Amino acid sequence: MRKYTVIYMANLMSNLQYMANIIINSLGFIVHIFIFFHVWNYIYENPAELIYGFSKTQMVWYVTITEIIFCSVAGRRMVRTICNEVRSGNVAYNINKPYSYVGYIMFSNLGEVTIRLVFYVMIGLGLGITFLGSIPTITIIEGIVIAISWILSIIINMLFLTFIGLLAFIMEDSNPMYWLYSKMQLIFGIVFPLEFFPTAIQPIIKISPIFVTSYGPAKLFIDFNWRFAIIVILAQIAYLLISLGLCKLMYMKGVKKLNVNGG
Amino acid sequence: MLMEVKNQINVTLKSIKYSIMKEMLNKGTFLMNIFFMILNDASFIIQWIIIYNIKEDVGGYTFNQVLLLWGIAAGIFGVSRFLFKNAFHLSDFITNGKLDSYLVQPKNVLLAVISSSSDSSALGDIFYGYILVFLSGFTVIKFLLFTLFMITGAIIVTDIAIILGSLSFWINRSDILADTGNGLMTNFATYPDGIFKGSARAMLYSIIPVGVTVYMPVQVLTSFNYSMFFIINVITLILTFFTFFIFYKGLRKYSSSNLMFSKI
Numbered sequence: 001m002r003k004y005t006v007i008y009m010a011n012l013m014s015n016l017q018y019m020a021n022i023i024i025n026s027l028g029f030i031v032h033i034f035i036f037f038h039v040w041n042y043i044y045e046n047p048a049e050l051i052y053g054f055s056k057t058q059m060v061w062y063v064t065i066t067e068i069i070f071c072s073v074a075g076r077r078m079v080r081t082i083c084n085e086v087r088s089g090n091v092a093y094n095i096n097k098p099y100s101y102v103g104y105i106m107f108s109n110l111g112e113v114t115i116r117l118v119f120y121v122m123i124g125l126g127l128g129i130t131f132l133g134s135i136p137t138i139t140i141i142e143g144i145v146i147a148i149s150w151i152l153s154i155i156i157n158m159l160f161l162t163f164i165g166l167l168a169f170i171m172e173d174s175n176p177m178y179w180l181y182s183k184m185q186l187i188f189g190i191v192f193p194l195e196f197f198p199t200a201i202q203p204i205i206k207i208s209p210i211f212v213t214s215y216g217p218a219k220l221f222i223d224f225n226w227r228f229a230i231i232v233i234l235a236q237i238a239y240l241l242i243s244l245g246l247c248k249l250m251y252m253k254g255v256k257k258l259n260v261n262g263g
Numbered sequence: 264m265l266m267e268v269k270n271q272i273n274v275t276l277k278s279i280k281y282s283i284m285k286e287m288l289n290k291g292t293f294l295m296n297i298f299f300m301i302l303n304d305a306s307f308i309i310q311w312i313i314i315y316n317i318k319e320d321v322g323g324y325t326f327n328q329v330l331l332l333w334g335i336a337a338g339i340f341g342v343s344r345f346l347f348k349n350a351f352h353l354s355d356f357i358t359n360g361k362l363d364s365y366l367v368q369p370k371n372v373l374l375a376v377i378s379s380s381s382d383s384s385a386l387g388d389i390f391y392g393y394i395l396v397f398l399s400g401f402t403v404i405k406f407l408l409f410t411l412f413m414i415t416g417a418i419i420v421t422d423i424a425i426i427l428g429s430l431s432f433w434i435n436r437s438d439i440l441a442d443t444g445n446g447l448m449t450n451f452a453t454y455p456d457g458i459f460k461g462s463a464r465a466m467l468y469s470i471i472p473v474g475v476t477v478y479m480p481v482q483v484l485t486s487f488n489y490s491m492f493f494i495i496n497v498i499t500l501i502l503t504f505f506t507f508f509i510f511y512k513g514l515r516k517y518s519s520s521n522l523m524f525s526k527i
Binding site: 027031041171173179196 | 303309318321384458
């Protein structure tokens, strides 16, 4: 585990040198929150109105939290990097190293993710309080559970992104898979809670990764209850194992087919 | 003069043709990218169906107008990235000294750079744009106006990308600023302007000119308006002249980094 800590720390320190980049990048995140605030402000003519059981305040907080979780990971770049390494054969440099490639990818990205997460949580909470004037009331213990749930959701998301990147072993370009994955996350998890969808679709969302990466962690923040928290955390542990297994399997199968063209 | 313009157009068209041919080397990937981009764009229809189930109009737009808004936005970004992909990577060319090989060519440097690469998935955006125009109610006039606005919008979006990319002539590592600026154009272009009020709305008709690329064209397509039609075309022309001015002013400050690389 020490070697992964070193990889993580190296990435963390390197990204701390480029804080200006992260600050400029956060503009996109701020704009997303700004747009959704205006969308929900327009839709909720009466602030006390409930739509599918959600008040305007809850909807804005829901989108803010899902955006924090999703934007903390530079998903497009992560998939593109893995995809390019597989396509170019550069992945071969990591085969003879004393660490797992999946572990290396995860920890080498976690440094940047940590900085982004801390930064986006501060901005997100700041924007939420500015727009709405209040924050949901939660106890310290509840806050810790929510934080664990957010961290697990980010790790699961990163593992799925790694899996998508590794799909380049079996298809020429896995970037289109990322487009679909991110849009599914956006439509079925980030923008709308599952209550907004027809009852026939809701069970599918509940068993999909979207439940553990977007809906569950955000719902805990806006309407915490212990029974739901246990369900979310257990589902996240299950998905953590599934996504990790998928990555390992894809890497093991893919690396056997690897052709390195020298040079 | 006319002969020179004709030659320049020919060279640019050939440059675009070869960059598209390069993208088509692997036909399977080429077609898959287009198909997945259409699917990617289409997923947003679900978002709008849900919103219109809650409220009958959003920002003064009917569902059909939102389809048009999305169609134009997708088409614009499709055309700009399909024909002028490198406009969005101009910072990299300037910072890393990759302009050298274009400077020695006896043709327009800017056009040669931006047309030297193509994005095949952007073709999916263009197809998707036309699909939405058909879904929102097809007429020949609408089809022609849509095509024109897709071109004017693509020119403006490319102009903005070039201006932001040209900042690298003066500011080091401004690539992130350019990426963020280009991202802002995409984010705002897919939501009706009616949901924004006051200074936010004013910004969309000035600093982030989504109003001219998307909102005004939707209004003209919904009910034809000569003055808006005129404004869109004039602004496109003025911004394009300004873009060339900025790029060539910045080019004087360009210095080669002695980089050797192959253009395949």
